[in-house]
Amino acid sequence: MMFYDLHIHSALSPCSDDDMTLNNIVNMAYLKELDIIAITDHNSVKQLYHLPTVAKGKVKYVYGVEIQSREEVHILAYFLENQCLDDIQLFLDSYLIEEPNDEYYFGHQYIFNEFDQIIDEERRLLIKSLDLSVEEIINWIHDHHGIAVFAHAMSERFSIMHVFMGIDETLDIDGIEITESKHQEELIDRYPYLKNKAWFISSDAHRLDMISEPRYQISEEDFYGLWRRRYG
Numbered sequence: 603m604m605f606y607d608l609h610i611h612s613a614l615s616p617c618s619d620d621d622m623t624l625n626n627i628v629n630m631a632y633l634k635e636l637d638i639i640a641i642t643d644h645n646s647v648k649q650l651y652h653l654p655t656v657a658k659g660k661v662k663y664v665y666g667v668e669i670q671s672r673e674e675v676h677i678l679a680y681f682l683e684n685q686c687l688d689d690i691q692l693f694l695d696s697y698l699i700e701e702p703n704d705e706y707y708f709g710h711q712y713i714f715n716e717f718d719q720i721i722d723e724e725r726r727l728l729i730k731s732l733d734l735s736v737e738e739i740i741n742w743i744h745d746h747h748g749i750a751v752f753a754h755a756m757s758e759r760f761s762i763m764h765v766f767m768g769i770d771e772t773l774d775i776d777g778i779e780i781t782e783s784k785h786q787e788e789l790i791d792r793y794p795y796l797k798n799k800a801w802f803i804s805s806d807a808h809r810l811d812m813i814s815e816p817r818y819q820i821s822e823e824d825f826y827g828l829w830r831r832r833y834g
C-alpha cells in the first residue's frame with residue numbers, strides 16, 4: 603500500500619505560500635513517510651519540470667494539475683511520468699482565460715529549479731477558468747493518457763456537487779476526491795454508479811504544514827490500475 607497526498611499546491615499557485623518549493627514539498631513528504639505525491643497547481647504544470655530530479659530516491663510522484671472548467675468546477679488530472687509536460691502546458695495555455703496576476707492581492711506565482719532558485723514567475727493569473735466545459739476537459743485528459751478526478755467533490759466552492767448539484771452518470775470520470783471519508787458513502791448512496799470509482803482524500807495543501815500525514819492509502823495495483831484499465 604502507498605500513503606499518498608495527490609493534491610498539493612506549490613508556490614506557482616497564487617494562493618500558496620512562497621516556501622512551497624520543490625525541495626520543501628518533497629522533503630516534507632519524505633519526513634512524513636508518504637509514498638507518493640502529486641503537485642497539482644492551478645491550470646499549469648510549469649512547476650513539474652524539475653520534480654523528477656528533486657523527488658528521486660525520496661518519494662514517488664505522478665504529474666498533476668488542477669484544472670478549472672468554464673463552469674468553475676475543479677478537476678484533478680494525473681499523468682504518468684512518460685507524459686510530455688510541454689503538450690499538457692500547451693493545452694492549458696491555449697484555453698486559459700487570460701487576466702494578469704495582481705501579485706500584491708493574489709500572491710506570487712513562482713517557478714523553481716531543482717535548487718529552489720526562482721527561475722520564472724507566471725504573469726497570467728492561474729486561478730481562472732479554461733474556456734472549456736467539464737466534459738471537454740475530461741475528454742482531453744483521456745486523449746492524453748491521463749486520469750480525471752473531481753477535486754473536493756462535496757465542497758462549497760469549485761466542486762462538481764456545488765456547481766451541478768449532482769454527478770451526471772455520463773461524465774466519464776475516473777475518481778472522486780473528498781475531504782471526509784463519510785462523503786464516499788453519502789455519494790454512493792445517491793449515485794450507485796460511483797461505486798467502482800477511485801476515491802481519494804488528499805490535503806489540497808497550500809502551506810507546508812498542511813501536507814497530509816501518512817493516513818490515507820491506496821494499493822499500487824488500484825492506483826496504476828486506473829491507467830491499465832483505461833489504456834491497456
Ligand SMILES: [Zn+2]
Binds near residue numbers: 668676753754760
Ligand atoms: Zn480546487
Ligand SMILES: [Zn+2]
Binds near residue numbers: 806
Ligand atoms: Zn487545490
